[in-house]
Amino acid sequence: MQTKILRHKYYELLKADFTSFIGKSFITVNPGTKFLYNWHIELISEILQEVAQGKIKRLVINMPPRYLKSLCVSVAWPAWLLGHNPTQRIMVASYSQLLSNKHSLDCRIVMLSKWYRELFPETILRYDQNTKYKFATNHGGFRFATSINGTNTGEGGNVLIVDDPHNFMHINSIKQRNKVIEWFEQGFISRLDDKNTGSIVLVMQRFHENDLAGYLLKKNSCSRYYLKIPAITHQKTYISVGKLNIIREEGSILHTKREDKIQLNIIKNELGEYSFAAQYQQMPINTMGNMIKAEWIKRYKEIPIGGKIIQSWDTAIKAGRNNNYTVCSTWMLDKNNYYLIDICRVRVEYPDLKKLVEALAGRWKAELILIEDKASGQSLLQDFKREGKLPLMAIRPVGDKITRFASCSIMFELGRVFLPLESKWLTELEYELLSFPITNYDDQIDSISQFLSYIKNHIYNGTKFKIRML
Structure with missing residues (x-):
């Protein structure tokens, strides 16, 4: 029994x-x-x-x-x-x-x-x-x-x-x-x-x-x-x-x-x-990449309170299926550390792109918005300049994208760049970061290097943070 x-x-x-x-x-x-x-x-x-x-x-x-x-x-x-x-x-x-x-x-x-x-x-x-x-x-x-x-x-x-x-x-x-x-x-x-x-x-x-x-x-x-x-x-x-x-x-x-x-x-x-x-690690990396080492990437669990918000836009020429993505990376500055708090990566035509820039600026209360001064970015800068309602800065890149990213990779190596512990966009971003320059897409890299280059030239070297309206 x-x-x-x-x-x-x-x-x-x-x-x-x-x-x-x-x-x-x-x-x-x-x-x-x-x-x-x-x-x-x-x-x-x-x-x-x-x-x-x-x-x-x-x-x-x-x-x-x-x-x-x-x-x-x-x-x-x-x-x-x-x-x-x-x-x-x-x-x-x-x-x-x-x-x-x-x-x-x-x-x-x-x-x-x-x-x-x-x-x-x-x-x-x-x-x-x-x-x-x-x-x-x-x-x-x-x-x-x-x-x-x-x-x-x-x-x-x-x-x-x-x-x-x-x-x-x-x-x-x-x-x-x-x-x-x-x-x-x-x-x-x-x-x-x-x-x-x-x-x-x-x-x-x-x-x-x-x-x-x-x-x-x-x-x-x-x-x-x-x-x-x-x-x-x-x-x-x-x-x-x-x-x-x-x-x-x-x-x-x-x-x-x-x-x-x-x-x-x-x-x-x-x-x-x-x-x-x-x-074994579930992180396939292109063998010719690795400008950024995984151990350089710092993590945060909670976003710091009270830091300044900067957004960096890398806009695509067209929105077709085989074209590059348009990317906005949103950052919070806290002392000498830089926290990536959001990535928006889409294929979008210009009218919707303009609305998206306004929406993300409002959502995160951006104090400065960096936009590359070429392709659809030029149109954004011109249109918003006439309207005068967003804190924009035109960015004119110098050199090729590999050179630009290499020059600001020191920010990762010094432990200044923080990514979240969890996010729906994190895995894809890590692939791009750890595989660059040999990867299918590098639009997120362009957005990040644009932000870090700005930081390196305007803040990291001691220049006071200042908002410029176009």
Whole structure:
């Protein structure tokens, strides 16, 4: 009797707690291997439950290899979803059908296990639809495995999972990277049954700044939740998901029982700095960049009170899809430190650009607005000069952009420049900063170097801060 009571309590735990369910699933598909619990597994569990509850519709998870990302997302989670709701329609894709089938078979092993069938007696796999790439429940739900080169004609789902879409051997091929992006944009996401309620989850290690995760991050969608889990943190990091609040101190190791600092250094030496930065740190950096070192970047948690606000505009010539962005960086000056408090990065035609300049100036109560005196910036300066209502300064850049940025990089090195701990625009900005001068876009760099050059020439050298009206 006591054994039955204990089993009942254990099953209730597995049913209610997804983290425990992940651990049981691991033991089921890896008999004889010890399950090493770590906080990141609970973090993934928590965020996937947020997706299951409809609180998150689009999710990107980037984390190092061999840290159970596939077991959590592609094996345990589909089994968990189908257990709680056997009508769920789940599609899972990987770069190869062989890998996708492997995850499918592992998920099926879990669902056919004795404990799972006792835990979810209502979820029964149909005998007439039970293959290595697709199995269905008696309630019409299913898990379907496909690949980048596979076919999913006619199939659809309310949960779409992409697990490692890139083949590492082809990652440096622009053609192959674009093929994955086109497959995702033009094919896979159209398989979502209900665009309003369905969810899409991408889980992968980073390989390249222009891989699928990088492409989605550059789209900067406010509806997409991004979870980056590096092997080693390069600054103090705050993570808040659901009921979890996690603080990772600077230099903390993701999972010391699995790979401690010594082992990670060995891996770094074997892979090389840039592959390690991508695959383990989730920060792919162009090998010819690195004018700014990551350790130079300082962080702030709260914006200082009472500092002066300066905005720096780098305006594009045109607003077409293939043209550069228009960027406004908003800064707060506090003593000899400079806090980047906002980035606005858009493609916009002139009439809307003029309205945007006024709106951002009003929002942040800008005391000085720097605008490059060329292209659409000239029109802004002329129009606002006639109206006389904004504190503008025309900036005439000297030298090429690499030289300009190099001359003010000392401000980063001296620890004068502060970025926020968290912001929706932070990841994309960091890529640009750490990859410059070899990067797809450098409009944020232009805006930042314009501001820092102004500071260096007018304030840092001792000149008194003064507002000039054009």
